[in-house]
Amino acid sequence: MRSGEKPEIARLPLFRDMDDTLRERVFSGSFLQVFPPQLVLFELGQRADFLHVLVDGLVELSVNSGGRDTTMRIVEPVTSFILAAVVNDLPYLMTARTLEPSRVLLVPAALIREVIRQDAALMQATMRELALAYRDLVRALADMKMRQSAERLGNYLLQQESQQTAAGTIHLKGEKRLLASLLGMTPENLSRAFSTLASHGVRVNGGKITIIDRDALCEFSRPDPIPV
Amino acid sequence: MRSGEKPEIARLPLFRDMDDTLRERVFSGSFLQVFPPQLVLFELGQRADFLHVLVDGLVELSVNSGGRDTTMRIVEPVTSFILAAVVNDLPYLMTARTLEPSRVLLVPAALIREVIRQDAALMQATMRELALAYRDLVRALADMKMRQSAERLGNYLLQQESQQTAAGTIHLKGEKRLLASLLGMTPENLSRAFSTLASHGVRVNGGKITIIDRDALCEFSRPDPIPV
DNA sequence: CGAACCCTTGATGGCGATCAAACGCCGTGG
């Protein structure tokens, strides 16, 4: 891939501050690939061959073990994923699957590791990214351990609302069953959780959610006091 | 603190490969402090002032929010903790409390951040450490979402056994109520989970656990196929 | 138009939380 082709990749926090010629080297050694929906990009247990950057589309990261399955993250463009497996050259802990037609930049793991060693700015950005990802997971784990399902949904909605453009309105990506799995519940109970939130300021219309009473939702969900 | 004082700190993966004079600079700017049990070292929401290294004793990292409380990690010597908050200069997401009389090395956050910028080996070690910690949390979250309580306990025991010296024998650190909170259950249910595991090759004697039938425990707990 | 499939709603059951009480351990004070 050539560098100018996808300026939004170069603008990612991960790549933004690094040396231009090294960035060019990374991109020219990588390739942009198009995938149909429902395609498995890699599976848990495989050696981490590529750092992935989702350019367009939607990807699910899930863990499956012993017949059970749970989605760990929904990746939206433009974001890199599985950085942690790549930097330490360890097997993937998750399986990645496209949910929509997607374009993914595949950066060979050995290449990115080599350039990380050469470029302090890239290494620092990697370190920061990992630290932020770690903190996200700390929150997610505490959420799962301390809150019950409707509260988790409420907090998810509040968090989504804060980082989507239109205030008070949220568009769910993917199917509701996916959100259910992300929040650690069944589709049936997600549906019931939405009905519960109806009495706390939330209106649902398909994949479009409206928060008509933010205060009521906050009081019910007791969101994390520390901002992200 | 002087450098030769605590060679096992210098041998930590985090500090092992860095430049000697810079390591000396880090240690000389830090101080080793002794704390009594049950003392709060820092609280969730505070600005991260120090990178902590537990030299001796036992520390609990917990999250408390909305009247609820859950322990996220039990820190044993010699280990650093809350690296993620320090590198990004963000508030702590967890509260730290000593469980036993403890000695902790306090490294000023600004100092460690400065030296990280100067020393590529330290930065790389930080990056690796964060990536490994991230992967641990991915496992912990998947564990919490997919397994029920007795299975979680079984896996915890198998994991502890593999990283403690004596094969087949595990010494729990801290009280059982602490382990219960770490595993996301109540003390009552931890007790019941131990009884369940009695029919799967586990014997309990106070804080001393013996795995008398490893295969049976594995079959019951279905441990993660991917090694740590 | 029919067949999947997803979402929703209802009925039932199980895991785990809560409440309650008894036991054992340990440190204190009589």
Place this chain on the structure above:
DNA sequence: CCACGGCGTTTGATCGCCATCAAGGGTTCG
């Protein structure tokens, strides 16, 4: 030295959240 009280653990009883099973409505796609 022993009695007592506090605390953690264990065991039992009950309750509530959520999973599971089941069925019906809506949408999409062949």
